[in-house]
Amino acid sequence: MDRDLSALFDPASIAVVGASADPAKWGNAIAVQALRGADRHRVQLVNRRGGEVLGRPCLRSVAELDRVDLAVLTVPEAGLEEAVDGVLTRGAKALVAITAGLAPDREAALVARVRAAGAVLVGPNCLGVVDNHTGTYAAYNSFRPGGVAVLSQSGNLAIELDRLLAARGLGISRFVSLGNQADVGLVDLIAACAADLHTEAVAVYVEDVRDGRGFVSAVTAAVDGGTPVVVLVGGASSAGARGAQSHTGSLTSDAAVVAAACRAAGAHQVRTPRALADVLAALRQRAVPRGPRVAVLTDGGGHGVIAADVLATHGLEVPALSPATQTSLAEHVWAQSSVANPVDLAGYGEVDPDSYARTFAALQDAADVDAVLVTGYFGGYSSGEDGLAGLGPAETAAAKQIAADAVGRKPVAVQSIFPQSEACRVLTEAGVPVFAAVEDAAATLAVLTSPRARGLAPLPPAAAPLGPTGYSAARAVFAAAGVPFVAAREVRTAAELEAAAADLPAPYVLKALGRLHKSDGGGVVVGLPDLPALLDAHARLDASAYSVEEMAGLASGVELIVGARWDPRFGPVVLVGTGGTATEVLGDVVVALGPVDEAQAQDLLRGLRTAALLDEHRGRAALDVPAAARVVSAVSRFAAAHPEVAELELNPVLVTPTGAVALDARIVTQQEGQQWTSH
Structure with a gap:
């Protein structure tokens, strides 16, 4: 539900709590800026010693304030709760907490008080808020007026961006320092700025996209409404699952997920502040990609x-x-x-x-x-x-x-x-x-x-949690979700192996189960021509259980990896890439937020560097890309319905001219992932 931020950007009255006559203190800088808009808003200054600040008389306590719409709090950390309670009793509907240093439990309790009063809070630990059109100057700095709304988790970076924009003939309509985003967050602010008639584009610098799917929805709505959004994300180069036990977990980094979110939303993603300013300048021409x-x-x-x-x-x-x-x-x-x-x-x-x-x-x-x-x-x-x-x-x-x-x-x-x-x-x-x-x-x-995606599909209702997730069980649940597999039998004894061989056509594949990656250390033996060869391989492998499988014809096809993981901010993330044992070496993967339909899955497949291998070449027939897309879509829907699954993958999925079939499967639940990460 959209939140009312009108008191944040166009208040009738502003109170600066902690105003100071000392130019070295934040309370002085905030008071200087707030008084610039004194012809548009009533400005009241609070300093516990009274006296004057910048030639204006100060109230000694919040209790002396007349009615307040916006309160800017620059008080010491120990007194923040008291200041919040005080301005709420004076009717404040928007609070900006410059103060830093609150522990998480205190911060949560503070937000609860603010929300119970029907108010909103920006921060804590922020630089402030500016609306150049309404003359609301509740921040440490001033910014050149213009049409770009700047939402930044870094105050210094916003100051740099102000200079970069000015050099390109641009300025800032609104500025919000995100701070800790304890209450008002990026999603709320994107929606509010996109609705602002004086904002032509939104620039975002963020290090923590807390509500990933909400971010995508907010940006999509802004872009669809004619307000472009340019995003610079800091700190997104580390792996999203450092303890990942699958190729999927190690290849879907935070950076890849954020890039997928920007594509889905139609945002323009950049990597530096200068590029952010360049793209904002270029967007003035309103070109159509x-x-x-x-x-x-x-x-x-x-x-x-x-x-x-x-x-x-x-x-x-x-x-x-x-x-x-x-x-x-x-x-x-x-x-x-x-x-x-x-x-x-x-x-x-x-x-x-x-x-x-x-x-x-x-x-x-x-x-x-x-x-x-x-x-x-x-x-x-x-x-x-x-x-x-x-x-x-x-x-x-x-x-x-x-x-x-x-x-x-x-x-x-x-x-x-x-x-x-x-x-x-x-x-x-x-x-x-x-x-x-x-x-x-x-x-x-x-x-x-850069290509824009089709938006973000809603998550389906959660399915019943999975039971066992071993290899055979994983194959079974994927098959029920619509993924074709080669025929296989799970065996433990030589007698069971002989029975399985009688049911399956040669040549055979024998897999030792219970290993993290079955191909490691010779855990998979392929191309076994007959039962004696199968029995010999069984005698050489050391495992308590095995899978005997039909050998797929690899010569006419291409191996892919199809996987997904559950991101705590963005939900299901689906991955498609070049498969087999060299998946991580080649790194030819594309990532999207799930679930995806078959058309989107085909777009992902066409986004691979090796996509040309899917088409007719050197006398080989074109591969069945729609069949591969059906597998990708089915995996994404399965992942979206099972938030208890941390990671899953099919590697490889063999795509041939006549279809697509999975040759291996792995599922890691959230609990299992935590256990592996801790070792």
Whole structure:
């Protein structure tokens, strides 16, 4: 349910509890900022010694306050509860606790008091709150006004972002320091900022996405409503399950899960504060993401070649343009120009600067182009540094036309030797991002063109908890969920083995059960041609139980791993990758939040680096990708219905031209995972 945060962003009255005359104290900095908005809100200062702060009389206690909407608490940790109780009795509906150092139990009790009073709490341990439109300055710092809402778990990073945005002609509509998120959290604030008429985009820096699925839902709603969200996550490089006992657990790191959440929500994820500011600047053009095919437009071969190389390192394509597009481009350039891609004017920009604009327009209209990167000399003639500065007005006019053709269409980035030129200034002011370095332009295009997922399916009702989860039991529950397996029999004695061999076709596979990874230490023997070979292998393996299985024909197929784990923040996380014993060595995996349907599962399979192996090649028939997708979808639904399962995987799943079949299965319950982690 949405929470009412109106008193946080537009209060009629503000109280600063702990206001101080000492410039070295937080209470002074907060009071300075709050009084900047005194013409919009009544500001009351509380200092237990009374006197004046910043020329304003101070009340000695919270009990002396008139009615308060927003209370900012900068008191010592020992007095925080008393201050909270006091402002709640004065009607406060929003509290910002700058104070740090509360133990978890005290923090929980404090939140209970606030919620019981129908109020909301930001913090504790935060920098404060700002709304530049309403003049609510309840934070340590001031920020340049603009259209970006900044929600940050780091105050210093927000200060840096303010400077980075200002350098790009952007500013901040709202700022909230998340602090401990004891009450008001990221999900609440994304929803509130997306609904704000003065917020054009939301920037998030967070180190702990506590309500993962709520985060996805909030971002999805914001993006669907026309408010883009750009996310920088800190500390997400460590493994999400360090004690993981499966390939799935070790390969689904926190970073991979957060990236999957951003894709599902339609958020743009970045890795640095500078990239965060770059993407926010680029989003002003309101481009529509289409795909990875980038046309490079330049007036110098070297810049075009370097740009193509750098784009490739970011996973983007610079394909040869279609004959129709090349014919269209040729109408606007001279004979020595190249129109294949990169599109090189080859000096024609110096003869006719408008050729940039005409060529750019043709690329915007081209069906085989998803994005455009302009690189190199553009901007030089209007920079005042060129001997042909007389071409400056024509170049500036071309920039205006490029800007008009860019906004609301395909993603565009410009890299210029002269980023401060008049032509580049025109582009920047119109929302077309201009970069001094081609690697920054390429990285921004990569973020803008990255594929967005279909959103997040709701979790199904929890199924009855599983019973035994040994190998044979795991095969049985997966089979009941719709996963095909090769035929198998569990045996313990030589007599049972002979009976199983009579039921199954040769050649055979023999697996020693009870091992964490059955293939370790020779625990799996494959290709046994007959019963004597099977009996010999049984005599050599040391185990209390075995599985005798039909040998699948591997030559015509590809081995995959299909797995899932339960993340405490995001719920079921499904993994697909190149399977077999080299899974972790190759690391060719993709991750999504579950459950996924069959269409989403096919998208995951197509996202593998080795996806081309699924198609017809070198005389081998195309593999049954829909069958593999059915397995992935079934595993994700099973995982979503069983929160008691910590990790599960099928490795390998053999995909052939005629279907997909699982060759091995593993399930680790939450309790078992905890036991293994502790050793």
